[in-house]
Amino acid sequence: MTNIKKKKNVIKILHIDLGNGNIFLEKTDRYHEWLGGIGIGEWLIYKEVKTSVNAFDPENRIIFGTGPLNGTLSPTACRLYAVSKSPLNLMCSSSAGGFFAPELRFAGYDHIVIKGKSKKPVLILINDEDVKIINASDVWGKTTWETDNYLKNITKQPKLQVLSIGPAGEKLVRGACIMVNKNRALGRAGLGAIMGSKNLKAIAVRGTKSVNIANPKQFFSISDKIINKLKKSKAIKALGNYGTLSCVENKNLYGGWSYKNFQDLNIPFTMRKKFSSDVLKKNYEKKILSCFSCPIGCDRIYEINKGPYKGTEAEGTQFESLAAFGAKLGIDDFSFCVKADSLCNQLGIDVDFPAGIIAWLMESNEKGLIDKKDLDGIIPSWGDQESALKFINKIAHREGIGDVLANGALYAANLLNKKSKYYVMNIKGKELYEPLRYAVGYTLGACVSPRGGTHTMGSPFCESNANIDFKKAKEKYKIETFNKPLEWKDKEKLVAYYEKLHRIDSCLGLCHYVTDWLDISLPGFKDLTDLCNSVIGEEYTEEEIMRISLRIINIEKAFNLLHANLSKKDDFPPERDMKEAVPTGPAKGFKLKKEKFNNLLEKYYTLHEWDKATGFPTRKCLEKLNLTDVANDLKKAGKLIEK
């Protein structure tokens, strides 16, 4: 592979030091080999955050980034990225839809790099060139929704776009997230706690400038082609009809639930009936909405008309909340899921974080491994909505036992009863959302993801997609097992494809849903490369674009080896998934045998030219990617294979 020629794409980075109040704008073309979005964000974190810096130290950075497509008419160009060293010392990037990213570009910025710690709580207000740091004492302690309203009121700008943290972020809860436009979360990485550690409550932006494109004719030709593909896609149509609840039927068909803390991956008939996507749409859907420049419309406002949560209204409740607060806790009531989701959004806490902790508490209680005296007198049992809501509040406010739980389930299990650790379903210390024993490739993607258990950084969806176009899929994936979820062969190749593709859409500012993830006929590398070139006026080849994605994956790997001291054992599934077979349903009898998983992991490492025994990168691999300095960093730490 040749090195990428120097490109001319100039990006604008707004640097803000909260320690001394310094603000300056950097215009640079130095990051052409990182493309944009998470590419630039993760490289800056790798370069600027030393291993001696802890996540909550002022010297840690949090970076908010956009991609070159944000602000254009490119379908789904709405995603905002945040990157930081996470509370678990991992390289963590997280993405959210909504309207903040395009607004930031309309204000004239591609990235915001924040370092330092303010002495007092502050807000950052951006109005085109005018960037101010102001006192946040009026909203410190308030919810994300109150903060959003406050900022719109004091600026008298209804079109202001706001990202903020709630009480959970202020109190450095490990699973705190950052809410964007009230209902979109930069979640699963604890980035809300990083903002809290800097005494930064919110960032608000209003922009009135324009976003230019280099080659409009080419842009509209590709963009129109993609829009037409989206219109024809069955999977996208279902997403438009039901939101992300459209995947309920597939989860039933393949057995992809997390019932009672993953005891089973199949749900009981009564729950299945209540969780049908048609029933949920009929009973709860109030309005269909979308993110910026997205024709799909997978966002929803749900409204509760009866029962204890009557009057609750929430935007953005996803399938994830149904799985996490419904199936995982044994609660067959969607109105509870909407209530819990809405509460989490206001408190600024990631849905999967309290759900994972509560599921572990419920199972530990069932197995007699926990004493209610240790839990402020609350008995957590399956299906108990009241105790679940109490725990969410306690965790977010670090109140009583919540102060222990706020550091995560593994930390709490170590303190309360080490025997209960088996029931902490986690990868790399982070509470797991993903059911694993029903699809091998999906599992591998979640296990090797740098931020610890996630299905959006490499997990394929094709294994459990009943509507896949067989011929096209075979041509693209070049393997026979792409639609056989319980087969092991060649699954590393599927993960290698999607971890690269998703790094690239995350560099460009696009949503995963516009790619061939859910539907093989949607864009892959070629369309994304052409779209990118038409906007920034470069001539990246597909090979160069893939090389950028590999550079990003290797940076993540190196960061986690250096900062979190990860090793091969951290890339394995939780013990339960390796020891216990799925009890019922389509995946009945299947488990992820350790030896088989080890073989798959070694094939995956080999594909990356990483050492199969340790997972450490080889010098050859890093030098080919022009990452010699990174190889040298790893060498010093004894984490490089010299071959």
Added chain:
Amino acid sequence: MIFNAEFCIDCKMCEIACSFHHTGVFNPNLASIEILDNTRKDIKIKIYREKEKGKNNLNCDHCCGLDEEMCIKYCPMGEELKSIINLSRKLETC
């Protein structure tokens, strides 16, 4: 002219497409159509027409020179938006 738009999913593709027609760049602030979405539950659409002096004097010209209005072409609910655009033309003529 302001119209109720229950069908609108608030993606703002009409605004950015419109701005491109008028200016050759993407900027929702330079469009002759505006989504009023202070509450995302009750969305209205404002069309800036000649009589009303739009933002930066950019008024709807029905994408003069093009086969179809850009806002309608890119709206995921194009047929519904078309009725509003046509109604606005009628109302102005009256």
